Amino acid sequence: SQELEQSPQSLIVQEGKNLTINCTSSKTLYGLYWYKQKYGEGLIFLMMLQKGGEEKSHEKITAKLDEKKQQSSLHITASQPSHAGIYLCGAAGSRGSTLGRLYFGRGTQLTVWP
């Protein structure tokens, strides 16, 4: 099975600060997903990365997948209170998997104070 470790577990930042969340896999990643979850709610898709070295951005959030495809980072620039929530990384089980099962990390709880 795939094990995903996220760090830090929680993060408290002042509005306007930059921050980075990391996701490290026990195996090579084939499809790495970032989701955001508000407490007690569903998962909102942010970005998907597949290729080593790939980087994607949406508004002030940038995600990268390292060349060796075992680690991903999520970077938020100039954080805002609307960024607060739990960030989850998820990964497909194996290369070429047609079954779609995702494994998730424990999540990083982000608090942004004004």
Place this chain on the structure above:
Amino acid sequence: EPEVTQTPSHQVTQMGQEVILRCVPISNHLYFYWYRQILGQKVEFLVSFYNNEISEKSEIFDDQFSVERPDGSNFTLKIRSTKLEDSAMYFCASSVTSGADTQYFGPGTRLTVL
């Protein structure tokens, strides 16, 4: 924008009772999933479903669980005889294809077993 919907948002039941959780996936999606999240723990895969068959199931998905697509829009998860440890948030997800395709999640059903 199309989204996955789930009903009910919260279900309270007595231990030993049967519950059915309902989901309406995004209309052009062909792959459907159930995940659960026990409070404070990781999101865990339960089952994937395609072409009216289970594609994959986890070790959690034992004989007490079943899934069905009774018509062209609904996707259901049935728990035959609920246990206290079934208390969790249950998420439905869907994707156009499987493998490395993006899964879109519903808002979840919070199941409380008393």
